[in-house]
Amino acid sequence: MPDEDLPNIIAVDDDYAVRMGMEFMFKKWPEYNLILAEDPDDALAKLDEREYMMMFSDINMPVMSGLDLLKIVKEKNPELPIVMLTSETDIQNSITAFRYGAMDYLLKPPTIATVRGAIDKAIEYLEERDSKGSINMDNFKDMVENFSPEEMGLTKSGSKSTEFTKLVTMLQEKLIHPGKIGRIHNLFLLSKSGIVISNLSAKNVEQTDVDIMGGMFTAVKDFMEDAVSASTTSSLNDIQFGNFHVKFASGAFSELAVVYTGILNQEAEDSVTDTLIAFELENMKILENWDGDMSKLENSIQYLENLFADIDKDKS
Amino acid sequence: MDDFDDDEWAEMQEMYINHTSKELKNIKENLDSVAFDSLRTFGHNIKGSGGMYGFDEITTRGAAIESAAIKENLEDIKSHFDALEVFLESKL
Numbered sequence: 001m002p003d004e005d006l007p008n009i010i011a012v013d014d015d016y017a018v019r020m021g022m023e024f025m026f027k028k029w030p031e032y033n034l035i036l037a038e039d040p041d042d043a044l045a046k047l048d049e050r051e052y053m054m055m056f057s058d059i060n061m062p063v064m065s066g067l068d069l070l071k072i073v074k075e076k077n078p079e080l081p082i083v084m085l086t087s088e089t090d091i092q093n094s095i096t097a098f099r100y101g102a103m104d105y106l107l108k109p110p111t112i113a114t115v116r117g118a119i120d121k122a123i124e125y126l127e128e129r130d131s132k133g134s135i136n137m138d139n140f141k142d143m144v145e146n147f148s149p150e151e152m153g154l155t156k157s158g159s160k161s162t163e164f165t166k167l168v169t170m171l172q173e174k175l176i177h178p179g180k181i182g183r184i185h186n187l188f189l190l191s192k193s194g195i196v197i198s199n200l201s202a203k204n205v206e207q208t209d210v211d212i213m214g215g216m217f218t219a220v221k222d223f224m225e226d227a228v229s230a231s232t233t234s235s236l237n238d239i240q241f242g243n244f245h246v247k248f249a250s251g252a253f254s255e256l257a258v259v260y261t262g263i264l265n266q267e268a269e270d271s272v273t274d275t276l277i278a279f280e281l282e283n284m285k286i287l288e289n290w291d292g293d294m295s296k297l298e299n300s301i302q303y304l305e306n307l308f309a310d311i312d313k314d315k316s
Numbered sequence: 317m318d319d320f321d322d323d324e325w326a327e328m329q330e331m332y333i334n335h336t337s338k339e340l341k342n343i344k345e346n347l348d349s350v351a352f353d354s355l356r357t358f359g360h361n362i363k364g365s366g367g368m369y370g371f372d373e374i375t376t377r378g379a380a381i382e383s384a385a386i387k388e389n390l391e392d393i394k395s396h397f398d399a400l401e402v403f404l405e406s407k408l
Contacts (some may be wrong), residue, residue, distance in 0.1 A: 014357075015361040015364065016335065017332055017335060017361065017362075017364055017365035017368070017369070018364065018368065019364050020331060020332070020335070020364065021328070021332075021368045021369065024320070024327075024328050024356075025375075060360065062357065065374055083365075087360075087363070087364060108364040108365075108367075108368075109366070109367040109368030109375075110368065111317060111363060111368070112320065124404075146375065210368075218398065
């Protein structure tokens with residue numbers, strides 16, 4: 001019987017060998033109860049029985065997939081950190097998992113280090129959530145629409161206004177996927193006028209927010225082109241908001257904004273630039289006289305998905 | 317840093333080899349009546365779990381079984397099963 005005083009973690013996998021491996025790992029961590037489920041139905045029943053700190057789930061399972069399970073569980077309990085287990089060939093599933101609100105995905109086979117890392121990230125996220133309390137998002141739209149680098153003190157070093165600090169907190173809440181292990185949190189493909197052509201974001205970013213942020217990113221980028229010094233070695237513009245960054249690649253007709261945490265290395269930067277170039281080359285004729293009709297640029301999401309798969313995690 | 321010590325690792329590997337041998341035996345005995353999808357799942361599962369227990373050979377063999385099952389190539393599957401059986405027996 002699990003110790004009722006300890007936090008519960010559920011792991012769902014139809015493969016007995018993976019469940020057995022998880023059991024071995026958790027013998028190392030007696031501070032948690034590991035509850036095993038052999039399929040999504042079993043998991044849903046067990047999730048109803050007690051409170052859980054987090055969930056690990058396989059994606060590829062018969063009858064109901066891990067992605068369907070993720071969707072159901074997120075609807076019932078949006079705050080539960082969920083980590084999906086996937087194989088290298090399932091990168092499309094990993095992207096879908098990210099969109100459905102998974103905290104992250106781990107490539108199979110899970111190792112003691114990657115599983116422990118995911119647990120630590122979930123703890124970090126839960127602690128941060130508990131300490132932060134609720135943020136008033138009511139004036140997010142006004143704040144973003146009135147974004148002014150000068151008034152917010154971005155033009156002077158070390159003198160950011162309280163308005164800017166508030167904006168950063170709100171953007172963080174909207175854009176940063178809590179506990180994510182990979183570095184990419186959002187990708188926005190924008191027209192020069194700030195219209196969002198396409199975006200790859202987790203489920204918690206609403207479409208109205210996406211449109212509002214498209215305009216803001218364009219303002220930020222314009223400001224940076226005017227004000228940022230040439231001291232950087234990067235060919236791309238990069239601005240830090242709190243503990244995350246937005247990096248911009250500029251094309252002839254469009255911009256690509258990458259919202260990330262940690263470090264984006266040169267290889268990843270090159271992929272960002274190459275993606276934008278490839279997108280513009282394929283759609284040159286449409287972009288030259290684009291009238292805002294999104295249906296003409298439906299292929300844009302594929303570029304973002306491929307880029308996400310390419311740069312979210314370092315290749316090892 | 318958490319890690320398994322040699323004894324734990326040996327215990328895990330032994331359990332895994334026993335479990336996989338039993339599964340393989342069962343599936344081989346019923347090969348004529350087993351659907352290709354079940355064979356694919358078996359290949360997919362050992363592809364995912366082999367590396368977890370330090371057996372990259374099982375992962376590679378699992379990928380080959382999965383691929384042969386998708387192509388519904390029973391001869392290839394049988395040949396991979398035989399090779400897997402030899403490998404598992406060498407570890408028992």
